Amino acid sequence: MAVSERAHSPDADLGSLEFWGRPAEERDRCFARMRREEPLSRHQPPEDILGLPEQERLSYWAVVRYDDVRRISRDPATFCSAQGVQFGDVPQELLEASQSFLAMDAPRHTKLRGLVSAAFTPRQVARIEEGIARNARQIVEAAAPTGGGDFVELIAKRLPLVTISDMIGVPDADREQVVADADLLVSVADPEAFGERPPLEVLGEAMWKLTEFAKDLAAQRERHPGDDLMTALVQAQVDGDRLTHAEIGAFFVLLSVAGNDTTRHTTSHALRALTLNPQQRALLWEDPAARLPLAVEEFVRWASPVLTFRRTTTRAVELHGQRLERGEKVVLFYHSANRDETAFEDPWRFDITRDPNRHAGFGGGGPHYCLGASLARTQLRSIFAEIARVMPDIEAGEPELLRSSFIHGVKRMPCAFAPRA
Numbered sequence: 001m002a003v004s005e006r007a008h009s010p011d012a013d014l015g016s017l018e019f020w021g022r023p024a025e026e027r028d029r030c031f032a033r034m035r036r037e038e039p040l041s042r043h044q045p046p047e048d049i050l051g052l053p054e055q056e057r058l059s060y061w062a063v064v065r066y067d068d069v070r071r072i073s074r075d076p077a078t079f080c081s082a083q084g085v086q087f088g089d090v091p092q093e094l095l096e097a098s099q100s101f102l103a104m105d106a107p108r109h110t111k112l113r114g115l116v117s118a119a120f121t122p123r124q125v126a127r128i129e130e131g132i133a134r135n136a137r138q139i140v141e142a143a144a145p146t147g148g149g150d151f152v153e154l155i156a157k158r159l160p161l162v163t164i165s166d167m168i169g170v171p172d173a174d175r176e177q178v179v180a181d182a183d184l185l186v187s188v189a190d191p192e193a194f195g196e197r198p199p200l201e202v203l204g205e206a207m208w209k210l211t212e213f214a215k216d217l218a219a220q221r222e223r224h225p226g227d228d229l230m231t232a233l234v235q236a237q238v239d240g241d242r243l244t245h246a247e248i249g250a251f252f253v254l255l256s257v258a259g260n261d262t263t264r265h266t267t268s269h270a271l272r273a274l275t276l277n278p279q280q281r282a283l284l285w286e287d288p289a290a291r292l293p294l295a296v297e298e299f300v301r302w303a304s305p306v307l308t309f310r311r312t313t314t315r316a317v318e319l320h321g322q323r324l325e326r327g328e329k330v331v332l333f334y335h336s337a338n339r340d341e342t343a344f345e346d347p348w349r350f351d352i353t354r355d356p357n358r359h360a361g362f363g364g365g366g367p368h369y370c371l372g373a374s375l376a377r378t379q380l381r382s383i384f385a386e387i388a389r390v391m392p393d394i395e396a397g398e399p400e401l402l403r404s405s406f407i408h409g410v411k412r413m414p415c416a417f418a419p420r421a
């Protein structure tokens with residue numbers, strides 16, 4: 001596709017790995033300028049890390065304002081998902097194997113999401129929520145005697161790992177490997193993740209392992225049903241339709257990434273924000289039960305754990321005076337939307353009492369609104385209630401961030417607190 005684009009400020013190379021390796025403050029200044037001056041801008045294809053043929057790489061339009069993110073998210077007829085949702089271009093076969101209904105449009109999206117939703121029966125939800133509260137307590141109490149360490153390993157990654165594994169029915173022996181493979185899918189742009197191996201090889205291997213694991217587990221549950229979500233997925237029916245093992249495998253890959261990474265990284269970003277804003281932490285610790293529901297919304301807005309998703313235009317459309325032709329790639333920048341001065345009063349203030357707080361942390365609404373939003377909220381409420389109870393003096397140091405244009409990830413973050421027996 002020929003690219004005819006405006007001249008951009010050199011700070012706005014949003015598709016380069018160098019840009020996403022910069023300090024957050026620098027990137028945020030760039031997005032603030034773009035919201036003011038270039039709410040819609042066209043860019044050359046993002047940096048290629050997978051070695052795709054040149055003809056498969058598309059230029060893209062960057063959407064950085066809150067209202068535009070919501071408008072596009074709620075208009076799937078014009079801005080579709082079936083041609084990919086990743087900022088970077090990905091081979092079609094990887095899309096189908098990894099993104100389930102996230103990379104689909106109606107009617108297939110409606111059918112598949114309906115089948116998955118049917119597996120979340122009230123009984124399953126109640127069982128999951130009871131498990132989250134119990135596991136949060138055990139995780140924080142187990143960490144209490146240590147006096148600190150890497151917060152990600154000690155606490156942040158543990159609750160999502162146990163929650164997703166318990167939900168699906170992943171055996172204890174396989175849990176760490178499932179999370180390690182899921183991590184690779186979102187950290188492939190970070191050199192630490194793939195070392196000397198080709199990124200596409202690492203990505204494909206991790207995806208294959210997750211998919212085969214899920215398909216094997218689905219086959220087991222068909223023969224020997226259990227009290228878990230995998231059994232419910234195998235048994236779910238809508239209008240006589242069932243999920244195939246391949247569809248269950250793709251959903252498992254999606255759940256492994258979305259269910260583990262987003263909650264884990266929000267937990268880490270939130271603790272860092274509470275450390276840097278001690279008055280907000282004191283306010284939350286005063287009455288966690290009453291204040292956590294609103295605080296959790298601010299945690300998600302502040303963290304914006306998913307940085308980008310894309311859509312593709314299905315017809316010619318005009319936005320900010322620009323004509324977008326059919327087949328154009330449009331990238332939604334959620335972190336920028338969550339810092340939009342026209343949507344949030346003083347968006348750079350971390351405020352656990354912010355109300356209303358209609359952030360875009362779970363997407364901009366529409367049919368692709370995050371299916372696991374309530375699950376994430378429950379986990380965040382549970383883990384911070386236990387932190388407030390057991391280690392209210394905890395403080396987080398400077399985080400080491402993942403270099404990624406997709407996940408706002410925290411690889412490591414030191415923390416310290418007085419040890420408790």
